[in-house]
Amino acid sequence: MSNNIKLKKGLDLPISGAAALRCERTVIGDVVAVNPCQFRGLVPRLLVKEGDHVLCGSPVLSDKKCPQILFTSPVSGTVASVVRGEKRKLLEVLIRPDGKRECVDFGKKQVENLSAQEVRDALLESGLWPSFVQRPFGLLAGVDVTPDAIFVSAFHTAPLAADVDFTCKDSLKDIQTGINAVSKLAAKGVVVSYRKGGNSPLEKLENVQKFYFEGKHPAGNVGVQIHHLRPIGKGDIVWTISPMLLAAIGRLFNTGKLDLMRKVAVCGPAAMEPAYVNTLPGVKMSELQSFIGACPENVRIISGDVLSGTSVGFTGTLGLQDDQITILNEGNEYELFGWAKPIRCSQYSTSRTYFSWLTPWKKYDMDTNLHGGERAFVVSDVYGKVLPMDLFPVFLAKACLAGNIEDMEKYGIYEVLEEDLAVCEYVCPSKINIQAIITQGIDLMIKETL
Amino acid sequence: MNLRNIVDKVKPTFEKDGRMGFLHSTFDAFETFMFVPNTVTKKGSHVRDCVDIKRVMIIMVMALVPAFLFAIWNIGYQHSLAFGLDWGFWNMVGYGLVKIIPLYLVTYIVGLAIEFTSAQLRGHEVNEGYLVTGFILPLIVPVDVPLWMLAVATAFAVIIGKEVFGGTGMNIWNPALIARAFLFFSYPSSMSGDYAWIGGLQKASQGGTPWASGSGAIVDGFSGATPLANASMDGLAQHGYNFWNLFLGNVPGAVGETSAIAILLGACVIFFTGVASWKIMLSGVAGGLFVGWLGNLAGVTDIPCWYQLVMGGFLFGIVFMATDPVTSAQTECGKWIYGFLVGAICVVVRLFNPGYAEGMMLAILLMNTFAPLIDHYVIEGSIARRSRKKVKIA
Numbered sequence: 001m002s003n004n005i006k007l008k009k010g011l012d013l014p015i016s017g018a019a020a021l022r023c024e025r026t027v028i029g030d031v032v033a034v035n036p037c038q039f040r041g042l043v044p045r046l047l048v049k050e051g052d053h054v055l056c057g058s059p060v061l062s063d064k065k066c067p068q069i070l071f072t073s074p075v076s077g078t079v080a081s082v083v084r085g086e087k088r089k090l091l092e093v094l095i096r097p098d099g100k101r102e103c104v105d106f107g108k109k110q111v112e113n114l115s116a117q118e119v120r121d122a123l124l125e126s127g128l129w130p131s132f133v134q135r136p137f138g139l140l141a142g143v144d145v146t147p148d149a150i151f152v153s154a155f156h157t158a159p160l161a162a163d164v165d166f167t168c169k170d171s172l173k174d175i176q177t178g179i180n181a182v183s184k185l186a187a188k189g190v191v192v193s194y195r196k197g198g199n200s201p202l203e204k205l206e207n208v209q210k211f212y213f214e215g216k217h218p219a220g221n222v223g224v225q226i227h228h229l230r231p232i233g234k235g236d237i238v239w240t241i242s243p244m245l246l247a248a249i250g251r252l253f254n255t256g257k258l259d260l261m262r263k264v265a266v267c268g269p270a271a272m273e274p275a276y277v278n279t280l281p282g283v284k285m286s287e288l289q290s291f292i293g294a295c296p297e298n299v300r301i302i303s304g305d306v307l308s309g310t311s312v313g314f315t316g317t318l319g320l321q322d323d324q325i326t327i328l329n330e331g332n333e334y335e336l337f338g339w340a341k342p343i344r345c346s347q348y349s350t351s352r353t354y355f356s357w358l359t360p361w362k363k364y365d366m367d368t369n370l371h372g373g374e375r376a377f378v379v380s381d382v383y384g385k386v387l388p389m390d391l392f393p394v395f396l397a398k399a400c401l402a403g404n405i406e407d408m409e410k411y412g413i414y415e416v417l418e419e420d421l422a423v424c425e426y427v428c429p430s431k432i433n434i435q436a437i438i439t440q441g442i443d444l445m446i447k448e449t450l
Numbered sequence: 451m452n453l454r455n456i457v458d459k460v461k462p463t464f465e466k467d468g469r470m471g472f473l474h475s476t477f478d479a480f481e482t483f484m485f486v487p488n489t490v491t492k493k494g495s496h497v498r499d500c501v502d503i504k505r506v507m508i509i510m511v512m513a514l515v516p517a518f519l520f521a522i523w524n525i526g527y528q529h530s531l532a533f534g535l536d537w538g539f540w541n542m543v544g545y546g547l548v549k550i551i552p553l554y555l556v557t558y559i560v561g562l563a564i565e566f567t568s569a570q571l572r573g574h575e576v577n578e579g580y581l582v583t584g585f586i587l588p589l590i591v592p593v594d595v596p597l598w599m600l601a602v603a604t605a606f607a608v609i610i611g612k613e614v615f616g617g618t619g620m621n622i623w624n625p626a627l628i629a630r631a632f633l634f635f636s637y638p639s640s641m642s643g644d645y646a647w648i649g650g651l652q653k654a655s656q657g658g659t660p661w662a663s664g665s666g667a668i669v670d671g672f673s674g675a676t677p678l679a680n681a682s683m684d685g686l687a688q689h690g691y692n693f694w695n696l697f698l699g700n701v702p703g704a705v706g707e708t709s710a711i712a713i714l715l716g717a718c719v720i721f722f723t724g725v726a727s728w729k730i731m732l733s734g735v736a737g738g739l740f741v742g743w744l745g746n747l748a749g750v751t752d753i754p755c756w757y758q759l760v761m762g763g764f765l766f767g768i769v770f771m772a773t774d775p776v777t778s779a780q781t782e783c784g785k786w787i788y789g790f791l792v793g794a795i796c797v798v799v800r801l802f803n804p805g806y807a808e809g810m811m812l813a814i815l816l817m818n819t820f821a822p823l824i825d826h827y828v829i830e831g832s833i834a835r836r837s838r839k840k841v842k843i844a
Contacts, residue, residue: 003842015497149843159497191843209843229842300496307495328497330490334454338486339504347500352723353509354500368490372502373482373575376619379506380780381727390836392829394780410833418494425495429502430619435494 003211004196005228007388010216011423013159014348015306016363017327019265021166023276026261029287032075032280033092033317034060038310039130040138041446044071044090052079057104057126057258060093068143072127074260074280076102092317095282103257111177111253116184123181123249126258130320131245135226135238136414137442137450147239149188149230152179154202154243155195155213157220158305162265162323165200167276168243172201174250175243179207181253182241193225202243215388217307223420227389232414244323264318266291268306268327269365270299281320285312292327300368302326307422308435331369339372347371350386350427375430383424383434391415393424397434400441405448408441417442457481466573475569479576507578509725511585513716514770518589520712521705522546525593528648528702549649550705553588556597560604561587568613579618579625579776580608586626586770589706590763590811591633592646594653599637603629623818624774627811634811644675647702676702678762678800678808683752696760707766710759717769726773729782730789734768735759737793745801758797767810768793777818781828788824792817 036044043064048054054073063069075097083091106126111119123129124143132141132150141147155164168175183189189209194200196212203210211229213219222240232238244262251259260280267274271291285292285301292299292314302309303319306326310319318325338344348356348364356362383393391412399407418435425434463470464477481487482504491498526542529535537545561584569576587607591600611628612621634641645652677691686692691701699709707713720726742755759765772778772792779788792813799809 013497188843211842231836231839231841233837300490302496306497309496311496326496332488332490334488335486336453337484338500339502340508344500349499349501351499351501351505353505353725366497368496369486369498370489370491371486371498371500372504373487373489375503375575375577376617378503378579378619378776379725380775380778381782381785384782390832390839392781392832395829411829412836422495426497427499427501429499429506431498431502433493 005211005213005225006196007213007215007219007224007228009384009386009388010157010219011350011386011427012157012216013306013366013426014360014363015159015269015366017267017269017271017274017365018160019162019267019271019274019276021163021276023263023278026278027283027287028075028097028280029284031080031094031096031284032073032077032282033094033284034071034073034282035092035317035319036061036071036090037092038319038321039140040442042140046082046090046093048079048093050079050081053077054079054095055102055104057106059127060095061090063140066140066143068124069129069140070124070127071130072104072258074258074282076100103259106252106256106258108256109253111180114181114184119181119184122252126252128245128249128252128258131249132239132241133321135223135240135417136232136236137446138417139446141239142237145237147186147237149238150182150186150190151222151226151229151238151240152190152192152208152243152246153220153222153225153240154192154200155198155220156305156324157215157217158307158324159217160265160267160324160326161220161305162263162276164243165198165202167263167265167323168247169201171247171250172204174247174254175202176205176207177250177253178246178248179205179250181249182246183207186239191229193222193229195220218420218423219388221420223415223417224388227391227415227420234409234414236414242321242323245321260320262323264322265324266327267324268302269367270329271327279318281318281322283318285316285318285325286314288325291325298330300328300330302328306366307426308419329365329367331367333369335369351382351429370431372429372431374432377430377432379429382427382429383421386423386427387421389415389420393421393434396441397432397437400437400444403441403444405445408445413438413441413445454485457485472570475574475576476566479566479569482575504578506725507581509719509723510582510770513719513723513725514582514585514589514706516712516715517706517709517766517770518550518585520699520709521589522550524700524708525549525649525705527700529650532648532651533654545649549593550588552597553591553593553595553600553705554584556600557584557587557604560601561608564605564608564613568609568617572617574617577618579612583607583612583625587629590626590630590704590766590771592641593649593705594646594651595633595640596637599633599640600629603632603636606632619776621776623815624771624777627771627815627818630811631815644679647676647704676762678703686753686757693757693760696757704763704766707763710765713765713769717765720769720773726770726775727778727785727789729785730773730778730792731768733786733789734772734793737790737795738764738768738797739793740790741794741797741801745797750801758800762800762808763810764793764796767796767814771810772814772817777821779821779824779828781825781832783832784821784824784828787828788817788821791820 044061045064055076059070061071077097080094080096085091134141192208193211196214263276296314303312303322396411525546530537607625607629611625615621697710742758796809796813
């Protein structure tokens with residue numbers, strides 16, 4: 001059986017503002033947040049109160065449904081405030097670092113000698129358990145679940161995404177330790193997908209099954225890879241994890257300490273001198289002022305990439321799973337006769353109704369303008385041209401809108417997360433919010449079937 | 451930008467709670483016609499492709515323009531021929547314009563009025579789909595269709611064919627063809643026969659002189675019959691039709707359907723921009739050729755199969771109406787099947803129903819009805835294949 005998979009469909013967005021491959025600064029800032037809202041369906045229980053002293057690795061929150069799952073502080077310091085929203089919903093816990101980096105000592109461990117249960121306990125205790133994403137539906141991993149396999153994508157294809165080879169090149173040893181540890185948790189071990197011909201340093205990893213993918217975005221999305229390697233059906237469970245968090249797991253066992261420090265690409269058309277920074281999940285975007293410039297109200301700050309990231313705003317924080325911050329100009333301006341102009345040089349379109357296909361080398365300063373009004377599904381084959389999955393996205397979306405569980409199952413709701421269909425949303429001439437529709441479908445599936 | 455300032459000034463009047471709030475959708479339609487709105491993405495993907503439905507629709511209209519221009523000339527040419535007028539080019543174009551402009555005025559005024567009203571009632575934005583429907587409709591009717599009939603048919607198509615289903619994107623049948631079917635079954639005497647297809651002929655045959663040309667009697671021996679009505683090689687030859695003038699399109703027929711060259715130009719636009727499916731066009735042509743060939747082989751007709759492509763509304767239907775993305779099959783494999791059947795059924799109707807020579811309208815409407823069924827089986831097949839797909843990891 002071939003380990004090479006070539007995906008013909010996809011779309012590499014020609015957006016300007018790629019981060020330069022240098023990482024000179026470390027950004028932590030005055031406050032760091034622990035944010036429970038980024039996990040689907042999590043109801044958090046608060047374990048600290050304002051003024052408490054916490055160490056790096058001290059539990060701050062736990063999952064109400066499954067109290068073993070802990071969310072720990074990435075820094076040592078004092079709890080500055082607990083931010084709540086409507087109906088007292090817990091939004092984030094702000095921690096003021098003391099600059100000492102005192103860590104809870106979880107103890108160095110020889111991974112080879114550990115049992116699956118010991119690995120599980122160590123990850124739960126240190127707060128690294130939420131590193132796993134459980135499919136279907138993108139949930140927190142169940143503590144008593146044995147997934148069929150754990151999937152890792154060793155390359156990103158998303159627009160302006162961080163270069164995994166660059167961000168992980170110094171932590172190969174830790175990643176190997178992490179893989180050795182987590183492979184004990186899954187029936188078929190760890191599966192890593194590489195870019196074909198990428199010569200990634202990560203190809204040296206052992207104790208994994210290797211596959212090579214070729215193609216445009218979303219070929220680097222782990223969901224697309226799983227679709228081609230092990231299609232998820234009803235009752236199947238697999239986990240996914242990023243190389244960056246595998247490195248954190250490796251460091252936990254190698255040093256006994258929680259260290260979530262990572263290289264993050266700060267990029268985007270509105271970013272000034274885009275580059276990488278060393279930082280922690282939970283860092284405030286306001287600490288990145290030098291990239292954003294003087295007018296933070298005119299830009300959109302996204303934790304993640306432009307297709308599937310979360311708009312967090314100037315006061316928002318970096319997500320646990322994200323190694324990219326994208327800064328875009330808000331496109332809240334009118335354009336005279338935009339759609340009627342024969343040529344629109346400054347705009348990119350995959351559609352040949354414009355002429356940007358004649359200049360494939362050009363990069364565009366994209367902004368957040370919707371470029372039209374929302375309509376019903378009209379053009380039928382645009383999604384299929386960019387989605388390298390054997391699915392029917394329009395039919396899946398319609399099943400989600402109708403709340404028809406049988407149809408959703410049939411059309412493959414188990415196989416997708418929002419990010420996998422983001423590229424369809426980009427090209428849609430009817431400006432339909434596919435990702436929001438898929439979220440609606442997944443929420444219904446969780447409510448009705450789990 | 452000054453224009454923008456003016457729009458901004460009047461905009462509050464048309465807001466939902468403003469003085470003219472009842473015209474909100476109408477104002478919005480005109481505003482978004484002039485300006486791409488300043489709306490930014492709220493959910494999901496933060497950047498979006500700059501193509502929108504307006505662009506798709508305007509390209510579709512562009513693709514129709516060659517057929518439209520040819521129609522203007524051909525109306526004049528046919529009239530001049532029928533009445534032995536020996537007109538020059540500009541005379542023909544002038545007569546063509548006089549005949550075609552009222553058709554467009556009627557379809558656009560009636561259709562858009564209903565579209566705007568229904569958008570207003572629902573509080574929706576006005577859909578662009580009617581730009582294309584309204585452009586196609588005058589091209590598929592006989593040039594002398596009474597305007598009030600056209601108005602009634604347009605209203606019927608927009609209301610019953612489209613708006614009751616929820617507007618553009620929700621309809622089951624192609625609205626332009628619904629209008630044509632309505633005309634055909636309600637007023638057959640104005641929609642068929644030998645006198646309907648040439649400007650002025652109907653009126654002249656009833657004893658008067660044709661309006662707007664001041665000419666006299668019909669040329670002796672002129673019949674006005676379309677090529678389809680003479681559907682045998684002898685019949686075609688007798689009226690002086692051969693493959694090349696059918697291909698060029700200087701023959702009687704519905705306003706815009708006669709010229710294969712003009713339609714193929716439009717097909718090129720569609721093919722290069724990808725606004726409609728080339729798969730449907732290609733398989734439709736294949737379907738038509740196949741059944742035409744079978745019919746010829748079996749002796750049902752003595753017309754070679756490639757004549758089927760250039761006679762009547764075959765090409766116009768397969769290029770501009772069978773490919774309507776809303777009412778055709780949605781799956782890629784389904785498009786091949788759907789297109790083939792449209793072409794095949796069209797020629798079947800032509801061969802076996804001498805009473806109604808043009809099969810394209812019925813073929814497309816029939817396949818519109820079955821498109822969801824085709825999609826259903828294509829998807830079921832794909833799902834069955836997927837469930838047999840191998841797990842690659844060990």
